[in-house]
Amino acid sequence: MQRSKPKVLKATRPFLSTLALVLLFPSFSVIAQAQVAQNTEGVSSAAIQQVTAAKLMTNSPDGNFYPERLISRAELAVILVKAFRLDKQEVAKxxxxxxxxxxxPSNWAYQDIQIVLKTDVMKGYRGNLFFPNQRVNRAEALAIFAQAYGVFQFSDDAVNEILASHPDAASIPSWARKAIATVVTEGFVNTDAQNNISPLKPMTRGDMAYVLSKYLQRQQPQPETPEVPSITNSPPSP
Known part of the structure; x- marks a missing residue:
């Protein structure tokens, strides 16, 4: 199965802090807000309520969900363990x-990080580092979700055909294309008004709520097809 391969980014010191940018360039905050709105587009309050009711994600202590906040690797690990019950797998034990x-062991997500590593749903970096506080982009988060869900073994041609309707399909990293084709096929991905997947943008809590809500809907039993009485050409008995 295709696995995500997160990149270790070299730390750089920004010339200006975010606060400084907002003070010097008032339009900066507007742009940032627009990007968040685009990332969380299509995420309804019903989806958030469904996910919190299932206890796959929780509200903050003040009662707000904050869909615009970004997801870290530790948070993603905790969510996946709950959603897929990874702790029940034998290898996790x-x-x-x-x-x-x-x-x-003192880390708040230690147990769940151990589980995602043991079940091979998430990988560490060189030196067995996990970088629990590192934020994930949409390509990484969707690919890792697909890893837990089960990546469909599409051919390359099928993957290209599935992703062709998305204008930014070319920006999906090669290692994530089959996994993202899987979640696209299953209807788990929220896109913007132009049907872009936005794979390189940060994964927000709202994005994750959308994915989980669609996944939960797939888990609900479908209504049984009623039996249709057989019709015969024989005349009724007298």
Whole structure:
């Protein structure tokens, strides 16, 4: 199955802080808000309520969901364990922990990070580092979700055909294309007004709520097809 391969980005010191940009360029905050609105487009309050009711995600202590906030790798691990019940898999019950230097047992997400690593749903970086606080973009989050869900083994031609209707399909990293084709096929992806997937934009809580709500809908039992009485040409008995 295709797995996501997150990149370790080299840290750089920004010339201006976000606050400075907002003060110097008032339009900066407007642009940032527009990007968040675009990322969370199509995410309804009903989807958020469905996900919180299922306890796959939670509101903040003040009662707000904050759909515009970004998802970290630790948060993604916790969500996936709940959504797919990864802790019930036999491999997750192995007593020997996986060494993760940057996720000690005192970390709030330690147990769930151990589970996603043991089940091979998420991978560490070189040196067994997990980078729990690193934010994920949409390509990474969707590909990792597909890994837990089960990546469909489409041919390359089928993948290209599935993604062809999305104008920004060319910007999807090659390692994520089959996985994203899977979640697109299943209807798990929220797109913008132009049907863009926006794979390189940050994954927000709202984006994640949309994916999970669609996944939950797929898990609901479908109504049974009523039986149609058979019709015969024989005349009724007298």
């Amino acid at each position: 192995q007593p020997k922990p996986i060494s993760v230097p940057d996720v000690p």
